[in-house]
């Protein structure tokens with residue numbers, strides 16, 4: 001029999017609708033749920049009772065520590081609000097050391113709504129967490145019968161139950177009536193041992209006509225790292241360049257991703273604010289991560305990297 005640790009953290013999966021509004025409940029409906037089969041033993045803990053916009057890296061670290069200090073478990077299921085689910089999943093993917101399946105799930109419809117997806121998603125998440133094939137694939141996100149890897153998955157729709165997608169690669173597996181099927185290998189995973197989160201990392205998105213206002217404000221703050229979602233292949237407006245230079249000189253680590261969710265950011269353009277200039281100044285280019293995930297990685301990387309070169313290396317795959 002498999003022992004699956006279930007960590008409930010809150011979110012719509014643990015909420016109810018009342019008079020057109022979705023609200024928190026005192027008792028999580030999933031706590032009353034009994035598995036249809038006795039091949040799996042659930043060890044259930046109500047860790048938090050948070051809507052996921054209230055989730056912070058502090059709670060994410062607490063989840064990592066709960067998983068890594070627990071003995072005798074074969075897999076983990078985390079129930080979570082969907083708004084920031086991808087950030088928690090990616091944080092755990094980067095930091096959990098235990099070599100067991102860790103699956104994050106949630107719901108788009110609350111527990112008393114018609115077509116509620118919570119119980120179903122929970123059940124499929126348990127199936128994946130207890131499957132042998134899920135081992136060694138890092139943290140997985142399971143909703144709507146699809147299995148996604150934490151690095152690529154993102155919430156793409158505000159309310160549709162098929163909201164979780166991996167725009168660059170698609171799902172890596174499916175849950176069917178016959179079982180759990182993986183059809184794609186995981187290409188690469190980063191994993192780091194951390195004990196704390198102590199750094200301040202901000203996220204800024206580029207827009208047409210962006211001037212230096214936001215960067216000037218950031219310059220006044222105690223900031224260790226900044227992720228910028230830049231244009232296209234990795235370009236910014238010229239007005240941002242002098243302050244980016246100053247921030248880099250002050251020792252702020254700046255990571256650039258593209259605000260396009262497909263393709264590669266690189267030093268192609270040589271005009272003022274173009275990728276060539278930014279890269280030469282010391283901005284770290286990275287690929288395959290959204291702004292919010294690059295921010296999670298920079299938070300973790302700043303705890304681990306001993307030198308700026310090491311930090312840059314950590315973003316090179």
Ligand SMILES: NC(=O)C[C@H](N)C(=O)O
Nearest residue numbers: 011012051052081082083
């Ligand atoms: N579907 C959901 O879970 C959304 C909710 N606002 C949350 O993230 O907690």
